[in-house]
Amino acid sequence: MAATNLTEVVLLACGSFNPITNMHLRMFELARDHLEDTGHYTVVKGIISPVGDAYKKKGLIEVDHRLEMASLAADTSDWITVDPWESLQPEWVETAKVVRHHYEELLASEQNKDAVDSVKYAKKRRIEDDYFGSASHTKRRGGSQLMLLCGADVLESFSVPNLWKQEDIVEIVGRYGLVCITRSGNDPHKFIHQSDVLWKYRKNIHVVHEWVTNEISATHVRRALRRGQSVRYLLPDAVLCYIKEHNLYNAESEQKNADVVLAPLQKFTGASSS
Ligand SMILES: Nc1ncnc2c1ncn2[C@@H]1O[C@H](COP(=O)(O)OP(=O)(O)OP(=O)(O)O)[C@@H](O)[C@H]1O
Numbered sequence: 673m674a675a676t677n678l679t680e681v682v683l684l685a686c687g688s689f690n691p692i693t694n695m696h697l698r699m700f701e702l703a704r705d706h707l708e709d710t711g712h713y714t715v716v717k718g719i720i721s722p723v724g725d726a727y728k729k730k731g732l733i734e735v736d737h738r739l740e741m742a743s744l745a746a747d748t749s750d751w752i753t754v755d756p757w758e759s760l761q762p763e764w765v766e767t768a769k770v771v772r773h774h775y776e777e778l779l780a781s782e783q784n785k786d787a788v789d790s791v792k793y794a795k796k797r798r799i800e801d802d803y804f805g806s807a808s809h810t811k812r813r814g815g816s817q818l819m820l821l822c823g824a825d826v827l828e829s830f831s832v833p834n835l836w837k838q839e840d841i842v843e844i845v846g847r848y849g850l851v852c853i854t855r856s857g858n859d860p861h862k863f864i865h866q867s868d869v870l871w872k873y874r875k876n877i878h879v880v881h882e883w884v885t886n887e888i889s890a891t892h893v894r895r896a897l898r899r900g901q902s903v904r905y906l907l908p909d910a911v912l913c914y915i916k917e918h919n920l921y922n923a924e925s926e927q928k929n930a931d932v933v934l935a936p937l938q939k940f941t942g943a944s945s946s
């Protein structure tokens with residue numbers, strides 16, 4: 673198939689990134705390989721979107737630090753970037769809205785590119801017509817796709833009562849698409865099979881098997897740091913230096929939001945975030 677027929681994909685990963693680990697970066701690489709192996713897609717960009725402080729997850733440190741660490745990690749890649757839009761919203765933003773926001777940005781940048789292209793194209797066409805006479809010209813580019821990238825634990829969290837809105841799940845998997853990386857202890861195929869809505873949109877869900885099973889998690893990293901144990905090689909070196917320099921992750925930081933209801937659950941309980 674000619675390269676021009678490939679759909680361009682932008683991958684968006686939402687999460688706490690508290691802190692970002694090498695596994696978060698690896699997720700992007702795994703997803704890109706998997707999608708490009710199908711012969712239908714070319715992955716052009718990865719976006720890391722750290723959740724804002726208003727998410728109120730226990731142990732979630734300030735977003736400025738999480739953004740900075742994510743940027744240091746993304747510096748090790750030439751295609752993964754960090755976007756602060758979600759992080760900087762004063763209220764917690766549902767993931768479906770974050771996906772929508774980035775899709776709109778993608779559309780706007782494409783339209784911009786199309787406008788620039790059509791000016792260039794019109795000029796080129798006038799020059800070519802002068803030389804060769806008018807003939808049939810090239811076709812328009814196809815649209816790009818934005819897909820949400822997550823680990824299997826997030827997919828399975830779709831069934832946690834009162835956590836996700838059903839219509840948001842439908843929008844994410846039905847309209848945009850999902851790339852899900854296997855994680856030990858989770859079985860995404862079984863989970864998709866058991867969910868009517870995920871089964872309905874199963875063609876939009878790309879399950880990527882991580883054969884190098886590992887238990888790297890931000891929780892593990894924070895725990896090791898609290899205990900003074902080494903986390904070298906679990907995170908990019910620059911992130912580790914940043915953590916040491918700012919003395920992040922200790923017993924006190926782990927108690928942040930300890931007695932606060934997680935933002936997505938507040939809409940059901942009516943609890944306040946303070
Ligand atoms: N080892 C892993 N395998 C697969 N996916 C992962 C792994 N670690 C993180 N992810 C995924 O990365 C995204 C962002 O995750 P998040 O920031 O919550 O990291 P985490 O390690 O799961 O954090 P925590 O331990 O604090 O819950 C989520 O979609 C999560 O499923």
Ligand SMILES: O=C(O)c1ccc[n+]([C@@H]2O[C@H](COP(=O)([O-])O)[C@@H](O)[C@H]2O)c1
Nearest residue numbers: 686687688723766767768835836837936
């Ligand atoms: O949109 C929702 O309803 C929703 C409900 C629960 C969690 N999320 C998002 O899922 C991500 C979970 O991150 P974490 O660190 O809690 O695993 C984070 O980006 C949240 O904003 C989103």
